[in-house]
Amino acid sequence: GAVVSQHPSRVICKSGTSVKIECRSLDFQATTMFWYRQFPKQSLMLMATSNEGSKATYEQGVEKDKFLINHASLTLSTLTVTSAHPEDSSFYICSARRGQGNEKLFFGSGTQLSVL
Amino acid sequence: DAKTTQPNSMESNEEEPVHLPCNHSTISGTDYIHWYRQLPSQGPEYVIHGLTSNVNNRMASLAIAEDRKSSTLILHRATLRDAAVYYCILSPGAGTALIFGKGTTLSVSS
Numbered sequence: 001g002a003v004v005s006q007h008p009s010r011v012i013c014k015s016g017t018s019v020k021i022e023c024r025s026l027d028f029q030a031t032t033m034f035w036y037r038q039f040p041k042q043s044l045m046l047m048a049t050s051n052e053g054s055k056a057t058y059e060q061g062v063e064k065d066k067f068l069i070n071h072a073s074l075t076l077s078t079l080t081v082t083s084a085h086p087e088d089s090s091f092y093i094c095s096a097r098r099g100q101g102n103e104k105l106f107f108g109s110g111t112q113l114s115v116l
Numbered sequence: 117d118a119k120t121t122q123p124n125s126m127e128s129n130e131e132e133p134v135h136l137p138c139n140h141s142t143i144s145g146t147d148y149i150h151w152y153r154q155l156p157s158q159g160p161e162y163v164i165h166g167l168t169s170n171v172n173n174r175m176a177s178l179a180i181a182e183d184r185k186s187s188t189l190i191l192h193r194a195t196l197r198d199a200a201v202y203y204c205i206l207s208p209g210a211g212t213a214l215i216f217g218k219g220t221t222l223s224v225s226s
Contacts, residue, residue: 006159034213043203044160044216093159101210104150107159 003027004096006108013084014116021079021111023094029074030096034105035067038091050077084115120204125221128194136189136220138204143184148207150214151178151189153200160203160216163189199224 003026013019023033031052036044048069049057056069068080081088094108121139128134140149148167152160164171164178171178177190191198203219
């Protein structure tokens with residue numbers, strides 16, 4: 001079945017540094033990918049919709065200059081957390097839908113970001 | 117976004133069927149009903165989805181009420197590996213993101 005690969009699975013960084021998370025659709029092309037964030041014991045919160053070849057659409061309250069999203073190809077979207085701070089520590093998850101219809105979403109395995 | 121209501125938690129015993137309910141009284145005619153589950157420290161996993169008719173797959177069955185205002189995810193024989201948070205989500209249209217609610221935490225005892 002279709003697979004979405006997300007790397008790294010875990011990253012620890014110092015406050016003020018930037019971290020890049022990659023999300024790849026391994027056997028299908030994804031014109032749209034979605035990025036979520038999840039804090040402990042909470043549900044997933046949609047951060048942004050990543051569109052291939054165009055600017056991402058951010059949800060209300062998500063800083064676009066802090067969470068940079070690039071979707072340069074049909075199989076790769078990246079999320080860069082710039083100038084990370086401890087409050088950015090969270091579980092980040094990407095997802096993609098294979099077709100254009102109301103099909104299921106495939107999710108990456110998630111990236112646990114810890115900012116010291 | 118159309119919202120869903122699920123019980124916070126449910127318990128089951130191994131080998132027994134589990135019925136996870138979901139209410140979505142404001143569902144529109146084009147909303148699909150999606151179910152996903154999430155194990156700790158993992159991304160969500162697709163379980164099943166449907167529009168009007170009941171659906172079956174190797175993981176579960178989805179029973180949709182005739183008025184579509186509620187649905188039930190059925191795990192026919194629960195195993196310890198089925199312990200997870202189960203999310204019932206309405207998907208309004210093609211290409212749209214899924215908005216997650218709080219879900220139901222299913223515990224399975226041996």
